[in-house]
Amino acid sequence: MYKYLAAALLWCCGTAVAQQQLEIQIELPKIETGTYHRPYVAVWIENEQQQPVRLIEAWLEKPDWIKDLRRFWRKLGRSEPELVDAKTGATKGPGSYKVRWDGKDEQGKAVAAGTYVVFVEAAREQGGRNLAKQAFKWDGSSVQIDIKASKELGKIQLSSVQGN
Numbered sequence: 468m469y470k471y472l473a474a475a476l477l478w479c480c481g482t483a484v485a486q487q488q489l490e491i492q493i494e495l496p497k498i499e500t501g502t503y504h505r506p507y508v509a510v511w512i513e514n515e516q517q518q519p520v521r522l523i524e525a526w527l528e529k530p531d532w533i534k535d536l537r538r539f540w541r542k543l544g545r546s547e548p549e550l551v552d553a554k555t556g557a558t559k560g561p562g563s564y565k566v567r568w569d570g571k572d573e574q575g576k577a578v579a580a581g582t583y584v585v586f587v588e589a590a591r592e593q594g595g596r597n598l599a600k601q602a603f604k605w606d607g608s609s610v611q612i613d614i615k616a617s618k619e620l621g622k623i624q625l626s627s628v629q630g631n
Contacts, residue, residue, distance in 0.1 A: 494621025
């Protein structure tokens with residue numbers, strides 16, 4: 468009987484961890500300037516060895532300007548154009564946006580517990596460029612991190628949530 472109870476508990480806990488997601492709330496500030504262009508933004512996850520694990524989203528308009536997202540371009544943009552194209556959405560104006568990482572890699576496999584780094588990079592034509600990065604533990608424990616605002620990126624919040 469205890470064997471079945473232990474198996475049931477492991478199954479339940481394993482399922483809960485597998486359904487955990489990382490919610491990333493990104494604020495794009497309103498920038499007062501004569502000519503305002505919406506920023507290009509890329510959000511992705513890397514492992515401790517600085518290897519890309521998952522591209523979450525890219526908000527781009529013209530492919531010519533993707534190189535302004537310098538780290539993103541070096542890590543994913545130039546080597547994975549099909550992936551970038553598949554994850555690209557329209558640029559967004561000032562406001563607050565939420566994206567989620569389901570804890571899986573590009574092949575759809577759940578990643579191992581460990582330390583990962585979320586990157587949010589923004590660049591604006593006739594504007595500035597900012598790169599925000601934050602390490603976090605991905606092991607089933609709660610994540611709640613605030614990243615301070617910069618000129619092109621407002622406050623960014625990371626929090627663990629239960630997935631669908």
